[in-house]
Amino acid sequence: MENNHYGSRLFQRDLNFAMQLSIEKIAHALELPKGKIERWIRQGRIPLVRQDNTCTFDQQALERWASQHNLAFRPDEPQMPKCVSSHENSLTAALQNGGIHYDVAGAQAREVFQSVVDGIDCIPAANKTLLVEKLIEREALASTGIGKGVAIPHPREPESIGIFNPAVAACFLSAPIDFHALDGRPVSILFVLLSPSVQTHLQILSKLSFCLRQEDFVAFLKTPPQPDALISRLGQMERLCEKQNPRQR
Amino acid sequence: MRSPTTWRRPAMWHVFRSDDRLLLIIAGAVVGICSGVAAVVLNQALIAVLGWLRSYHTYGWSVLLPAAGAALSSLFLNKIMREGAGHGVPEVIYSVSRYGGLMRLRSSFSRLISSCLTIGSGGSAGPEAPIVMSGSAIGSNIARLLSLNDRQRVTLVGCGAAGAISAIFNAPISGVIFSMEVILGEWAASHLIPIAIAAVAGTEISYLLQGRQIPFSHQQFNIGFIEILACIGLAVLSALASIILTRTIRAVHHRADHIRWPAWLKAAGGGCAVGIIGLYLPMVLGEGYHAIRTMIEGHFAPGIGLVFIVCLAKIVATALTLGSGGSGGIFAPCLVIGSFVGLSYHRVLVYLWPAFDWVQEGCFVLLGMAGLISAMLQAPLTGIFLIVEITGGYEVILPLIIVSAISTSLCHYVEPASFYLKDLVDKGQLLRPGTDARVLADLEIRELLETDCISVHADMLLREFVDIVKQSRRNLFPVEDRRTGHFLGMIYMDDIRPYLFDPLMYDTVLVGQLMDTQVKTVAPDDDVLEVMERMDADHLFNMPVVANQRFIGMISKSTLLDQYRKELMVQTYHLNR
Numbered sequence: 001m002e003n004n005h006y007g008s009r010l011f012q013r014d015l016n017f018a019m020q021l022s023i024e025k026i027a028h029a030l031e032l033p034k035g036k037i038e039r040w041i042r043q044g045r046i047p048l049v050r051q052d053n054t055c056t057f058d059q060q061a062l063e064r065w066a067s068q069h070n071l072a073f074r075p076d077e078p079q080m081p082k083c084v085s086s087h088e089n090s091l092t093a094a095l096q097n098g099g100i101h102y103d104v105a106g107a108q109a110r111e112v113f114q115s116v117v118d119g120i121d122c123i124p125a126a127n128k129t130l131l132v133e134k135l136i137e138r139e140a141l142a143s144t145g146i147g148k149g150v151a152i153p154h155p156r157e158p159e160s161i162g163i164f165n166p167a168v169a170a171c172f173l174s175a176p177i178d179f180h181a182l183d184g185r186p187v188s189i190l191f192v193l194l195s196p197s198v199q200t201h202l203q204i205l206s207k208l209s210f211c212l213r214q215e216d217f218v219a220f221l222k223t224p225p226q227p228d229a230l231i232s233r234l235g236q237m238e239r240l241c242e243k244q245n246p247r248q249r
Numbered sequence: 250m251r252s253p254t255t256w257r258r259p260a261m262w263h264v265f266r267s268d269d270r271l272l273l274i275i276a277g278a279v280v281g282i283c284s285g286v287a288a289v290v291l292n293q294a295l296i297a298v299l300g301w302l303r304s305y306h307t308y309g310w311s312v313l314l315p316a317a318g319a320a321l322s323s324l325f326l327n328k329i330m331r332e333g334a335g336h337g338v339p340e341v342i343y344s345v346s347r348y349g350g351l352m353r354l355r356s357s358f359s360r361l362i363s364s365c366l367t368i369g370s371g372g373s374a375g376p377e378a379p380i381v382m383s384g385s386a387i388g389s390n391i392a393r394l395l396s397l398n399d400r401q402r403v404t405l406v407g408c409g410a411a412g413a414i415s416a417i418f419n420a421p422i423s424g425v426i427f428s429m430e431v432i433l434g435e436w437a438a439s440h441l442i443p444i445a446i447a448a449v450a451g452t453e454i455s456y457l458l459q460g461r462q463i464p465f466s467h468q469q470f471n472i473g474f475i476e477i478l479a480c481i482g483l484a485v486l487s488a489l490a491s492i493i494l495t496r497t498i499r500a501v502h503h504r505a506d507h508i509r510w511p512a513w514l515k516a517a518g519g520g521c522a523v524g525i526i527g528l529y530l531p532m533v534l535g536e537g538y539h540a541i542r543t544m545i546e547g548h549f550a551p552g553i554g555l556v557f558i559v560c561l562a563k564i565v566a567t568a569l570t571l572g573s574g575g576s577g578g579i580f581a582p583c584l585v586i587g588s589f590v591g592l593s594y595h596r597v598l599v600y601l602w603p604a605f606d607w608v609q610e611g612c613f614v615l616l617g618m619a620g621l622i623s624a625m626l627q628a629p630l631t632g633i634f635l636i637v638e639i640t641g642g643y644e645v646i647l648p649l650i651i652v653s654a655i656s657t658s659l660c661h662y663v664e665p666a667s668f669y670l671k672d673l674v675d676k677g678q679l680l681r682p683g684t685d686a687r688v689l690a691d692l693e694i695r696e697l698l699e700t701d702c703i704s705v706h707a708d709m710l711l712r713e714f715v716d717i718v719k720q721s722r723r724n725l726f727p728v729e730d731r732r733t734g735h736f737l738g739m740i741y742m743d744d745i746r747p748y749l750f751d752p753l754m755y756d757t758v759l760v761g762q763l764m765d766t767q768v769k770t771v772a773p774d775d776d777v778l779e780v781m782e783r784m785d786a787d788h789l790f791n792m793p794v795v796a797n798q799r800f801i802g803m804i805s806k807s808t809l810l811d812q813y814r815k816e817l818m819v820q821t822y823h824l825n826r
Binding site: 032033035036039040041042043044045046068069070071244 | 349397398399400401691693695696697698716812814815816818819820822
């Protein structure tokens with residue numbers, strides 16, 4: 001009974017519990033269109049009293065009404081689109097986590113991976129052997145050598161490695177090795193990608209592939225660059241990438 | 250802070266605003282009193298007019314009296330009040346279902362005057378529907394004065410109807426049940442209390458002004474098992490009579506629509522025909538309660554053949570009066586025809602089995618009335634309680650239930666919608682609370698708009714478009730003219746997927762070449778039900794909404810389902826507890 005007729009009980013403006021908000025804000029808090037709220041007030045279906053554009057209501061009563069009708073009333077929370085913060089998926093931050101490794105030795109992929117993984121600090125020691133196996137398993141599936149002498153090895157299930165922040169290890173090999181790359185050329189530069197989740201992995205991979213598509217960046221890598229120069233260049237490229245594809249933030 | 254002009258806005262008075270349930274009960278009582286007064290006024294006016302005109306009915310030219318009355322009533326309604334003719338009750342139901350009970354102030358007296366003219370001059374119609382309409386209009390306008398919302402206004406409209414029926418028949422329970430069963434179409438506890446109060450107020454005001462009279466005198470009936478069995482036959486007969494009455498009224502109405510005469514002339518023609526019938530069978534004229542009274546008391550002299558003819562004549566006279574544009578309801582004619590049906594049935598039974606000790610014919614008269622009211626309104630409870638209350642006797646309740654239930658079901662089988670609702674159902678305007686049609690009627694296209702689509706221009710290269718695809722969360726893109734902003738067509742991702750992965754085409758293809766220009770669009774004012782039907786017919790899942798040639802958003806079935814569910818929950822929450 002008590003909720004069937006809304007309106008007049010809240011008319012007295014001197015009530016202590018009465019709260020006032022504009023219709024837009026209420027529509028926003030209930031995640032409903034404004035027109036629907038206006039119609040519901042007119043039809044007496046919602047415990048709001050309207051005066052021009054302002055609504056007076058008892059917050060508790062409205063929250064109870066909302067929960068009874070499978071709605072949520074959140075007056076304060078800003079409705080932000082769900083996304084991962086850009087800092088979390090920053091390529092430069094990931095590169096700093098993974099480190100830049102020069103003169104990595106090894107004649108075969110397994111040896112190279114072993115020495116790379118040994119050099120990355122953020123991986124739990126117990127998982128290092130597992131990671132090497134995972135990287136080799138992924139290579140057996142299809143080569144990650146994307147051509148132009150660059151490869152981006154990564155495990156298939158990134159979450160199994162047990163790391164909390166994404167890491168990219170840039171490795172410049174002492175001697176190019178055969179990686180069964182797409183263009184058949186030997187590989188001398190590796191970017192090993194490690195991520196806490198598949199989603200992060202895809203975002204980092206997308207940014208990295210944007211960078212590696214630029215011919216001048218690959219030429220710059222071949223020099224090979226100093227750590228500071230590499231990080232600042234990658235930072236520039238990342239900003240350019242985010243500007244072009246805002247959704248990758 | 251109180252404004253100094255509060256006295257001019259009773260809606261703001263503190264005493265009314267302390268509790269809305271109390272407010273509704275007080276308002277309900279006021280509405281009940283007002284519709285009770287309306288009922289008494291019309292009743293007394295009818296008595297006065299009939300008494301005044303009775304002396305003239307002996308002359309031959311008196312066939313013109315119903316014609317003049319019907320013509321005047323039609324002129325009054327169409328020219329002065331500017332309202333369409335109608336029985337009154339369908340208009341109230343329509344206003345409740347479509348406009349939250351909003352009615353015009355003039356409706357509170359217009360039907361009283363026009364029906365007084367029609368019935369007083371001899372037209373075969375009832376005063377109940379006009380009084381119901383007056384009471385409802387009074388309720389609606391009191392609600393508007395108090396600036397109540399739709400739900401509360403509907404309750405007060407129901408109060409008006411309940412007060413009217415209660416006052417006419419001195420029958421408060423029938424008033425409540427008629428209001429809930431026929432007018433509102435929902436049995437919500439929140440409606441019940443104000444409506445019950447209004448019914449009591451209406452009855453009390455009628456007692457006060459007209460004295461404590463029961464319309465039809467109470468008789469003792471001893472009903473046996475055989476009589477109860479015999480009632481089944483009566484139920485079938487009364488269902489048949491109600492179907493004939495419904496069809497005849499509609500047929501006359503339909504025929505009258507096709508005659509190219511002014512409305513008042515048509516009404517006059519109908520009235521003249523009724524007058525001619527009345528010349529030979531004067532008991533078909535007017536509301537006919539006098540005939541019922543004599544039948545219940547068992548003093549109705551004419552034999553079975555004449556009763557049968559009078560019954561048919563009453564049906565024809567009612568159809569002519571109402572179908573041609575006279576003003577009045579079918580309630581009283583139903584009761585009269587029902588009593589004729591009951592009487593004929595009783596006399597047939599007595600003729601066939603004269604040896605059996607049948608109950609007095611008055612009992613079957615009552616049962617026939619109940620059967621016809623129930624079948625005509627398809628409201629069995631209204632029929633049962635009305636007869637119990639207007640005769641003040643409870644002994645007939647068992648056969649009453651049987652007759653009402655069977656005749657309602659039979660009639661429902663042949664005519665799925667009751668007489669009051671048939672026009673509304675045909676036009677798709679009957680929107681009972683909590684039904685699919687009601688939810689869809691309340692939803693508006695504007696509430697369903699999805700505005701997260703990114704518009705593109707027709708002269709854009711595919712390369713630019715691919716960049717936009719990367720940013721979009723949707724896989725459809727409205728195309729606009731860059732200069733005018735007019736909507737040109739849609740790009741559906743599914744259609745262009747192969748080209749998206751062909752870099753050769755990036756700089757050679759324009760968006761305008763890829764778009765689908767044969768897109769069916771929706772206007773923001775379109776009816777959601779109609780839009781849904783179009784989507785179903787074309788197997789569409791999304792449709793663009795275009796206003797003034799500009800794209801304003803998309804509607805999709807997924808958003809519709811989301812909003813539909815929310816709306817349904819809000820509309821039916823109180824029904825499901």
